Amino acid sequence: MSGSIKKLIFGSQQSFFVLAVFLLTLISLSLILSRNFAWAQPQAQINVFKTSGLAPLTVLFNAKNSSGNIVRYEWNFSDQNSQYPLTDEGRLVGHRFDNPGTYNVQLTVYEENGSSAQTQITISALAQPAGAKTFYLASNGDDNNDGLSESMSWQTIAKITSEAGNIPAGSQILFKRGDTFDVGGQWDVKSLMRSHPNYITLGAYGSGSKPTINTPHLTTNDATENNGLIITDLNITGSVWIRPKYYSSSNPVGFRIPGLQVILRNIDLKEFSVWKSTGVSLENVYLDNNINGVGLGSDAQEVGGMAYFYLNNVEVLEAKSHCVYLAGGGDNILIENSKFHHCGIYESLGGDLRDGITVHGTADNLIIRNNEIYNNGYAFGLDSAYNTAPAEYIRNVMVENNKIYNQRNYVSQLRSLQNAIFRNNLIYNNPSTIFGLYGPKVDSGPIDESTNNVEIYHNTISGNTNSTIFSIGSNTAPNYNDRISNIFIKNNIISNNTGSILNDRRTSSNDLYVSNNIYYGTLAGNQFVLGSSLFTVDQWLVSGKDLNSKKADPHLVSPASYDFSLQNSSPAINTGVGVGVAYDFISAFRDNSPDIGAYENLSVPPPPADTTAPTTTANPGAGSYTASQSVALSANEAATIYYCLGSSCQPTTVYSLPITISTTQLLRYYAVDVASNSETVKEVNYVITPLCVENWSCAAWSSCTNSQQARTCTDNNNCGTTVNKPIISQGCTALCSPNWSCANWSSCSNSLQTRTCTDLNGCGITSGKPGESQSCTVSSGTTGGGAGDGSGVPTSTNTNTNTNINISTSTANTTNTITSGESATGSLIKVAASPQIYLLSSNQKRFIPSENIFLANGYSWNQITTVNESELSRYAIGPDLSYPENTLLKISDSSAVYRYSQSKRQVFFNAKYFLANNYSWDRIFTVKNTEIASYPLSANVTYPDGTLIKGGGPMVYLIESGKRRAIATESVFSGLNLAWHNIIAVSDFELTFYAEGTSIVNLDDVSPDLINSLDQDHDTLYNYLEKIYGSDINNSDTDGDGYPD
Structure with a gap:
């Protein structure tokens, strides 16, 4: 992103917003107010097409995906040769590694405010592989060799x-x-x-x-x-x-x-064409087209078709058409240190006026720098119109440090250009339009994308004839002038041109930003046109539409001989505005008061040397903490910060992200500023005493005596607190279950027969006792008989026998016995000869593998029915029964607690997650190590929806649908009636538990029902914190245990 469009986490371009943050810990609720007025830390990122290849290996390095308000990209390749130096600067850079070896390439990115970040990538230049050969050809050779x-x-x-x-x-x-x-x-x-x-x-x-x-x-x-x-x-x-x-x-x-x-x-060759390829590079190529066609062309055919396309020190000349023609566009294209000339000027030979460089279609991350573009029909056309669909654009463009001169017609035609920067260019001796900015085209498909965010900075534009320097929009319909927006024209020298300076044909110029330019030469008549409004230079300078610009001789050294550097007397010196352009045309560093134009004047005495060392601050500072700390280091000026952890370590690691300190550590650090002033090493001690989390295990309940039973519970972590201690006594009902055994029925006498039934368990109760008498009839033809001859057999038999069963380590329990019939879905069944218990479900029997699974599913032993083998065998075998969703599991030799979900286990990062999700310690099942290992680890358990969290940075997030949504501003936070003391401080690592959702920018970006449900008892302490603390934040702590009553 350019220096002109600055984005803060909170606030606008003009001011930093205030973020109040309250950090919570499990031991107590401490309200700590912190108001940070700062940019988000930049992030450096390197992308390449391939990290290895045969030496010599040419690699195109891409830093486009780095984030932040980055104005400078500096590279160190750990290697140099006659063509490629040790270091380079730019968003896209190329380097050739001539010798086999491993090279660590480092990228440092800098923001306008001096913040920096670093990263690196390893490149392997390979030797010729084993088995490879070298073959030789000579005109006097022999193919039989x-x-x-x-x-x-x-x-x-x-x-x-x-x-x-x-x-x-x-x-x-x-x-x-x-x-x-x-x-x-x-x-x-x-x-x-x-x-x-x-x-x-x-x-x-x-x-x-x-x-x-x-x-x-x-x-x-x-x-x-x-x-x-x-x-x-x-x-x-x-x-x-x-x-x-x-x-x-x-x-x-x-x-x-x-x-x-x-x-x-x-x-050396005549013409080069490439179709839709990635990783193509041309170095030191001389291409004389000899007036034949396109000199160097590509046909990408679709979005991303050409990628990592690198041209370095390429000369293309005498093409009948374009010198370079990139059709269909591409991504990550760097054209540098090259010459494109005498192309597209052969009308007498049947040609048309054509460009030195043309890009059509859809392109992203295109950089054209350090080139000479001269004696062509036009200099360059960055014009999206190519394919009919989808809508096309040319995005993230940098045209810098080029010499552009002696074209036959206009310099540039720019259409559907987005986030484009033209800077440090020398543009001279051209006729017609210099910068032509136009709305999108329509082929036979949709309208192409808009033209917006075009920045034209620090160019020297001199000696151009009959030209309009800045031409915005068109009078020819359809022109889509309303789709041109945000044009920035600053710090340019416009000298000795003929024609006009600016013509904006749009109906509104409210998003045209012009300032700190120098205008000089024959400036007769209306030099500036905004719609129907005309301005002379003098009128323009007092119109309020162009701040801090001036009409003055820029005192260039020798424009006639094309030396456009500044004399010491130039009014351009130190009168520019900061726009994030770190270097000038010859790569001289620009300071905070840049010179106008392409050159910095280096002969003017520099400001006094900086001899003051930077001062680095650690936040939070030294102290005792109960949880991991995310420590941010910041310097009071642009500087590189080095740090290490340990009492005798040497700070050599470059600081880029907050440092997570989770155990007691000594942090040592210092900074070195851009003037090489080094700070004395500082030491900050962090004492981390982790919060003791109670881990209770309890013995089995005692027998029920006098309607009471008891057990002992031990905190395996010896915390010395009893906040979450399970109950150790409870009311009970005697659990003696009768086991009835009955003698055979007597003979039928007087239509009645009897038997005796005895409770083998001696419970002393008669509930459920089988009947001891029943009516009967004597079979016809029978005149008597005893019990042994079959006489007097009743018409039906109903035998209930209780059988003791067990599963795993369970104790003996009572079951019912059914000898015939069919059990219903949902029944628990077993056979007498086996301890295995099954659940009947959809005419299938599902085996219950363990006592824990039995109990976790809410079953009790007296629900089990004993059936015969034939009854059990009629059911098909179904899948084993598993734990219900969200069952809590642990093993005996670890304090870690897991939540069972979809045959996997999710870990609770700490006790806060357990309590905030409303779980109870006495509902945890202890299982064997082999069983817990059979459930793969999945994502961590996260805080419930509605939780407010904050990591090491200033951003506060609201959890919704399992994602963290950044609350964009303090006013949104307050407008949602959220309370600072309900924020839970987490480590930056914990932030990775949540996918990043859309930011909450407006009050209606979040469901009112979610906000209204956060504090159900309206005591200002949100539900998830009450689950953690079990108390009101405003209560006193009368027992001194660290918790409000």
Whole structure:
């Protein structure tokens, strides 16, 4: 993000907002007011396409995904060579590692306020792999040779083609310098493509001029995607075409990302074309198109089609059309240190006026810097209009430190440009429009995206004729002028041009920001036009629409000889406004009072040397704490902070994020500012005494005596407190269950038969006693008889027998016995000969594996019915019964408590999470280590919806639907009637438990029902804290246990 658009966590561009934060701990509620007026810490991030490859290895480093108000990107490559220095600066940078080895590349990002952050990435430049070979070709060679030495070289490219399948990956094919090799037509190198990282290299050996490959086209010809080739040190008389395989019938149709990875290095050729590929680079390439067509072109065909495309020290000239034409766009494209000239100016030969550089389609992160663009039809066109759908844009563009001169027509046409910066450019001797900013185009599809956030800073624009320097919008309908917004024009020198300075054709110019420019030269007539309003320069400077600009001679050293640096007398010196441009045209550092134009004046005496060391502060400071602390280090000026943990350590780690201190530690730190002033090492001691969390285990209940039973409970953590101690006595009912045994029925006499039944358990109660008499009839034809001959048998039999059962370690209990019939769904059944118990469910029997699962599902032993084997066998076997959702589990040798959910276990990070979710310590089941290990760990248990949390930074979050939603401003926090003392302080690690939800910017961004439910008893202490503390925040602590009563 540019320096002109500053975003704070709380507040606006003009002021910092106040955030009040109250930190809570489990021991007590302490109200600590902290008001932070600060930017969010920047974050550094590096992305590359590949982290390894054969040396020499060229890598394009991308810092675009770094976050913060970043104005400076500084790189250290741990390596340098004649073309690539040890360090570099920029959002996209390239570097070549010539020698095999491992290199740690470091990125430091700086915000405008001096805050910084660092990160690094490891790059591996690889040696030629085992099994790879080197083959030699010379014009006097012989294809019957083995090609493995200069004296046994091959002769023809046809030999390479015939042997391609036998050439190992990572091999080199070297052509003798000074020799010419005739292909006799197109050279298809498809068979030489290999997978990453072991690409084949086509190169040169010996001394003299580059070997000449005489072919109209060197082409990959439909090679399968994700393969590569390295081409170095050759003179190719025709074109190089990098074309991956096109899928015309399979899904998806077209080229497939990442296409082909091809490196051209030290190459002369006529034309270069590439289709939809990632990781293509051109270094030290000379391309003389000889008025043939497009010089260097790509066809991306869709969003992201060309990515990590790098041009360095490339010269393209005499193209009949564009020098560079990137069709369809791409992502992460860097064009630097190159020349593009004499292209698109051959109308007499049937050509049209064309650009030095053209980008059409959709592009993101495009940087054009340190180039010369001259003698073309136009300088560059960044114009999205290409494909019909979807709507297109060119986003995150940087055009800097370029020389742009002597075009035939306009300098730039800019359309659907977003977040673009044009800075430190020298633009001179061009006719027509310099900056043409237009609304989106419509092809046959939707309207392309808007043009917005275009920043034009620190350019020197001189000697251009018949031009409009800044042209905004169009008079030709449809123009979509209303879709052009936020244009910033600051710190520019506009000198000795003819024509007008600014013409804004929109109906409103309220989002045009102009200031701190210098206007000089023939400035007759109306130089500024806003819609229908006309202004001379003098009228413009007093209109209030252009702050701190002036009409004055900028005292350039020698514009006639194109030296646009500043004389010591220049009014541009120290009169610019800070816009986050850290360096000038020659990479000189800009201070807080920058000079206007592309150059800083370096001969004016610098301000007094800074000899004062920075001062670093740790927040929170030294002290005793009951929980982990997230310690933020900040310096009073731009500085790099180093730190370490330990009494004898040396602070060498660069500070970038708050430091989490979870045990007693000594923090040592110091800072070094940009003037190399070093602070004396400071020491801060943090004493962390973790809160003791009670961990109670209880013995079994005693027998029920006089309607009471008791047990003993022990705190395994010996906290010395009894806040969560389980009950140790309770009322009870005698649990003696009769076990009735009955004798056989007597003979039927007088229509009655009897028996005796005895309670084998001697409970002394008759509840449930089987009947001891029943009516009967004597079978016909029977005149008597005794019990042994079958006479007097009753018409029906109802036998109930109680059987003792057990499951795992359970004690004996009473069951019912059924010998016939069918049990209902939901019944608990077993057979007498086995302790296994089953739950009947949907005509299936589900085995209950353990006593804990039995009890966790709410069953009791007297619900079990004993059935016979035939009854049990009629049910199909179903899945074993498991714990119900949210069952609490632990093992005996650990204090960790888990929540069972979907066959996995979720851990409680600390006791606050347990209590805030309204769980009870006496509902925890202790299981074996093997059982707990059978449930994979999943996400941590989180705080319930409605909880307010805060990490080490100033941001406060509201938990909703399991996500943390940032509360954007203090006014929103207050407007929701939230209370600061209900915020729970968490570590930055705990913040990772929650996915990041949308920010709460307005009062209606959060459900009123959620806010209204937070404090059900209206005592200002939210429900989740009452579950933790079990008390009112306003009560006193009369027993001195650290908790309100």
